[in-house]
Amino acid sequence: MIELRNITKRYYSLVALDQLSLTIEPNEVLGIVGPNGAGKTTLFKLLAGFLRPDGGAVRVHGPVWPTIGFKPERLLYPGHHRLYQYLRVAAALCNVPSAQISQAVEQALAQLHLTDVAHKRVRDCSKGMRQRLGLAQAMLGQPDLILLDEPTDGLDPDGQVCVMQVIRSLQEAGQTVILASHQLQMITDVCTRLIILNRGQIYYESNMQEALSLRPQATIIATQELTPLADMLHALHPELQVSGRAVILEHGALPLRRHVLSLILGAGYDVVHVEQKRTTIHDIYAEVVR
Amino acid sequence: MIQRIMTLLGYLFNSLLRSLTGVLYIILSFIFIYIFFLNHATPDFDYYLLLLAALGAGLAFFTTLSTANIANQAISYPLLVRLPSRVEFLTAVIGSSLLFTTILQWLMALIALRSGVEISLGHLLELPAIWMSVNILAAVLALHASDLAAAGWSRAAVYGVLTLLLFGQTGAVSLSQWLGGRFLALSSLFFQRGWTVLANPFSTIANWFSRDGGETIKSVLGFVFWPLRATAEAAQTGLFTPTQALAPAIFLLYATILFMLAADLFATKDLHLTE
Numbered sequence: 371m372i373e374l375r376n377i378t379k380r381y382y383s384l385v386a387l388d389q390l391s392l393t394i395e396p397n398e399v400l401g402i403v404g405p406n407g408a409g410k411t412t413l414f415k416l417l418a419g420f421l422r423p424d425g426g427a428v429r430v431h432g433p434v435w436p437t438i439g440f441k442p443e444r445l446l447y448p449g450h451h452r453l454y455q456y457l458r459v460a461a462a463l464c465n466v467p468s469a470q471i472s473q474a475v476e477q478a479l480a481q482l483h484l485t486d487v488a489h490k491r492v493r494d495c496s497k498g499m500r501q502r503l504g505l506a507q508a509m510l511g512q513p514d515l516i517l518l519d520e521p522t523d524g525l526d527p528d529g530q531v532c533v534m535q536v537i538r539s540l541q542e543a544g545q546t547v548i549l550a551s552h553q554l555q556m557i558t559d560v561c562t563r564l565i566i567l568n569r570g571q572i573y574y575e576s577n578m579q580e581a582l583s584l585r586p587q588a589t590i591i592a593t594q595e596l597t598p599l600a601d602m603l604h605a606l607h608p609e610l611q612v613s614g615r616a617v618i619l620e621h622g623a624l625p626l627r628r629h630v631l632s633l634i635l636g637a638g639y640d641v642v643h644v645e646q647k648r649t650t651i652h653d654i655y656a657e658v659v660r
Numbered sequence: 661m662i663q664r665i666m667t668l669l670g671y672l673f674n675s676l677l678r679s680l681t682g683v684l685y686i687i688l689s690f691i692f693i694y695i696f697f698l699n700h701a702t703p704d705f706d707y708y709l710l711l712l713a714a715l716g717a718g719l720a721f722f723t724t725l726s727t728a729n730i731a732n733q734a735i736s737y738p739l740l741v742r743l744p745s746r747v748e749f750l751t752a753v754i755g756s757s758l759l760f761t762t763i764l765q766w767l768m769a770l771i772a773l774r775s776g777v778e779i780s781l782g783h784l785l786e787l788p789a790i791w792m793s794v795n796i797l798a799a800v801l802a803l804h805a806s807d808l809a810a811a812g813w814s815r816a817a818v819y820g821v822l823t824l825l826l827f828g829q830t831g832a833v834s835l836s837q838w839l840g841g842r843f844l845a846l847s848s849l850f851f852q853r854g855w856t857v858l859a860n861p862f863s864t865i866a867n868w869f870s871r872d873g874g875e876t877i878k879s880v881l882g883f884v885f886w887p888l889r890a891t892a893e894a895a896q897t898g899l900f901t902p903t904q905a906l907a908p909a910i911f912l913l914y915a916t917i918l919f920m921l922a923a924d925l926f927a928t929k930d931l932h933l934t935e
Binding site: 439 | 664667668670671674678735737738742743744928930931933
């Protein structure tokens with residue numbers, strides 16, 4: 371859909387994006403995580419066309435530039451407008467035919483549970499309502515690409531679930547979503563691809579399923595020190611480690627977990643805890659950003 | 661495109677009308693009318709035309725600055741991203757401030773009639789062309805003064821050129837004399853070295869600068885401000901000659917050139933809207 375090739379963006383001496391290359395595929399939900407100042411907002415503004423790259427090229431795969439909906443991180447909307455009025459403006463700007471504007475606005479309000487507060491002025495809305503208003507305006511007119519910067523920041527658990535459902539429905543409708551968030555669980559739940567951005571560069575990029583299936587781990591904890599069994603257990607597989615009362619089986623050693631368990635029990639040890647853990651984005655993030 | 665521009669125009673107009681500055685402009689316009697018209701009887705049409713043109717130009721300039729300031733805030737990001745061209749946004753900014761100005765100017769013009777100004781049908785037909793062209797030019801000039809359209813040193817360049825043109829007229833004769841002296845010195849230098857091929861044309865140029873140059877530079881620089889003079893003169897005599905009648909068209913030509921420049925600057929700059 372869009373290809374960024376060796377993009378560099380500087381603010382005076384600060385390099386916000388450094389030779390960044392990225393391809394955005396149609397109908398994906400791309401999650402971007404990274405520490406503050408990693409370049410996420412700059413990347414969004416560049417994709418939205420607000421910034422021009424200092425180096426590199428942005429290419430579109432298709433005859434026309436995709437239509438874009440954007441929810442910025444800061445929830446700044448005109449305070450004197452009522453929610454439905456503001457959405458009517460947004461709908462009219464994205465070429466929704468005049469006759470269908472009311473219907474499109476009502477649909478967006480309903481989808482984000484804002485129907486009851488549609489006549490409220492924006493300045494009287496809570497942070498959560500503004501957050502949902504931001505998402506509602508971004509999805510109006512069914513743009514090809516939706517950029518969501520921190521879409522669940524300040525939302526209560528119900529609001530977060532609502533936003534995640536909406537993002538899933540957008541993908542089901544064939545739209546492409548790019549979202550940046552510090553809420554790693556939300557990224558795990560809705561994204562199909564993950565990017566970790568740091569210091570203006572992509573430090574990690576993977577399909578979400580592949581990322582989560584990376585290095586699964588199982589831990590068996592006994593009541594006593596397992597050091598006497600260490601040599602025997604380690605001989606079974608190099609990715610098997612004994613540490614005090616625990617045996618840790620990583621990726622390649624995982625199929626041996628039943629065998630290891632029976633060996634420990636057979637040697638007269640009592641086992642108090644067995645845990646199989648998947649890799650989380652938090653693990654990947656901590657490792658990559660560190 | 662029309663739907664998008666009209667939507668943005670309504671949105672910005674609404675925002676300006678509800679802002680403190682919008683209310684301030686309305687109050688200041690009433691004060692202006694009270695001081696210059698309602699406070700004393702003024703039957704002169706030229707007074708009416710010129711003062712209300714000045715009010716319109718001032719309003720257009722400052723409302724455009726205010727509207728551009730509203731448009732330059734981060735609340736515009738979600739709206740701007742929807743537009744295929746940023747020029748649509750700039751058009752809406754100009755359009756909304758001109759709509760605000762025109763409504764207020766004509767309202768004030770109606771109130772000012774209470775001072776006893778006599779307007780014939782011919783006079784009435786002159787007003788829209790003159791006032792609108794001046795308003796549009798003032799609005800476009802304001803766009804170049806705003807953070808929204810200005811990029812880099814563009815503000816300094818536009819207003820610097822304008823200042824040069826304005827003050828260049830008064831200093832044209834001394835500038836020409838100075839240039840004449842420099843060319844004469846160069847001509848003498850070339851002559852001493854035997855480069856007569858260069859010395860002769862430089863001598864001719866030096867003579868021209870010393871004799872006619874001042875007046876020519878003055879008229880060239882003054883031509884830029886001709887529409888302003890022509891409008892004022894025609895208003896005073898109460899009659900537009902066919903040449904003077906072109907003045908509003910020249911204003912619009914200037915406005916078009918300046919708007920194209922502003923649009924180009926706005927379309928190619930990095931947008932860092934105020935948060």
